[in-house]
Amino acid sequence: MQHLLSKQLAKLTSTRLYRVVSALCITIAILVMQKPLWNSQILHQWTFNRQQNVPAIPLVNENSTVLITGVAGFIGISVAKFLAEHTKAKVVGMDNFNDYYDVALKYKRADLLSHWNTVQVFDGDVCDAPVLRSILEDHHVTHVLHLAAQAGVRYSLEQPLSYVRNNIQCFVTLLEELRRLKGSSNDSVVPRFVYASSSSVYGGNVEIPFKETDQVDNPSSVYGFSKRANELLALVYFKVFGIPSVELRFFTVYGPWGRPDMAPYKFTASISKG
Numbered sequence: 001m002q003h004l005l006s007k008q009l010a011k012l013t014s015t016r017l018y019r020v021v022s023a024l025c026i027t028i029a030i031l032v033m034q035k036p037l038w039n040s041q042i043l044h045q046w047t048f049n050r051q052q053n054v055p056a057i058p059l060v061n062e063n064s065t066v067l068i069t070g071v072a073g074f075i076g077i078s079v080a081k082f083l084a085e086h087t088k089a090k091v092v093g094m095d096n097f098n099d100y101y102d103v104a105l106k107y108k109r110a111d112l113l114s115h116w117n118t119v120q121v122f123d124g125d126v127c128d129a130p131v132l133r134s135i136l137e138d139h140h141v142t143h144v145l146h147l148a149a150q151a152g153v154r155y156s157l158e159q160p161l162s163y164v165r166n167n168i169q170c171f172v173t174l175l176e177e178l179r180r181l182k183g184s185s186n187d188s189v190v191p192r193f194v195y196a197s198s199s200s201v202y203g204g205n206v207e208i209p210f211k212e213t214d215q216v217d218n219p220s221s222v223y224g225f226s227k228r229a230n231e232l233l234a235l236v237y238f239k240v241f242g243i244p245s246v247e248l249r250f251f252t253v254y255g256p257w258g259r260p261d262m263a264p265y266k267f268t269a270s271i272s273k274g
C-alpha cells in the first residue's frame, strides 16, 4: 500500500525533489498510523476518575471478564485484540453490526477475534435489555467498556434520531442494567464501567488546547450533544445510585481497521483512485 500511495503521490507532483520528499512524508505517516491504539501504560492508567475521586478500577486479570460493546467497531476490535494478546481476561463482545458503514468490514474485524478462545462475540443490541442482562449475568462480567454508539458528526445532522436511540437510549438501558445488578446483590457484582465520550463535547469552544475543566455546554452537533448527555447521565447514576464510571473523551483516533467515514481512510481511498 505504501508503494501504491507513494506512486500516486508522485503522479501528482512535478519536480523530482518534491516527489521524493512527498513520498517520504506519506510513508512516514503510514508507518506512524500502524502504531497500536493501546499500550499497557494507557490501559493501566485507565483506572481513576479524577473529577469524582472514585477509587481506582482493579486491573483486569485472569478472573476478569470484560464486556466490550461495539466490539466489531474500529476501536472495539483493537481493545479486544489487546486484551486477548496481553492479558488473561476473558472478553465478551457485543455488536449489532449495523450498516452505518460496510458491514463486511465489521464481520472481518469480528472474524479476527475467533483466533482466541478467550474471546466471544455476540450479535446483539445494547438497547435490548434482556440480552444485555443475560450477557452480564451469564458471563459474570467484571468490567464493561461501552464503545457502541452511532458515531460521526456530519451524519448526526442527517439522522439525529439514530443518535438519540443508539447513544442515549442504549446508554440508559446499560446504566439501568448496572443499577439492577447493584440493587439485586452486593457492590462486588457491579461491573466497573468505562465508556467512550468524544472531543465533540467541546463543540463551539474556541480556546485551544481543550481542557477537561472547560465548560462543555455549547455543542455544535447532535453527536456532541449525545456524548455530553452520556456524561451527565453517568454523573446522575453516580450521585443517585452510586454507580461510578470513567469517561474517555477520544479525539480523532487513527490506526489499523479504521472507519471508512474518517479522514485517513477517505484520503487513502482518494489517493489510490488517483
Ligand SMILES: NC(=O)c1ccc[n+]([C@@H]2O[C@H](COP(=O)([O-])OP(=O)(O)OC[C@H]3O[C@@H](n4cnc5c(N)ncnc54)[C@H](O)[C@@H]3O)[C@@H](O)[C@H]2O)c1
Residues within 6 Å of the ligand: 069, 070, 071, 072, 073, 074, 075, 076, 094, 095, 096, 097, 098, 106, 124, 125, 126, 127, 146, 147, 148, 149, 150, 151, 152, 166, 170, 196, 197, 198, 199, 249, 250, 251, 252, 253, 254, 259
Ligand atoms: N474513532 C474516533 O475517532 C472517535 C472519536 C471520539 C469518540 N469515539 C467514540 O468511540 C466509540 C467507538 O468508535 P469507533 O470509531 O470504533 O466507531 P465504530 O462505528 O467503528 O464502532 C461502533 C460500533 O458500535 C456498534 N453499535 C452501534 N450502535 C449499537 C447498538 N445500539 N448496539 C450494539 N452495537 C452498536 C456498531 O455496529 C459499530 O461496530 C464510539 O462511542 C464513538 O462515538 C470515537
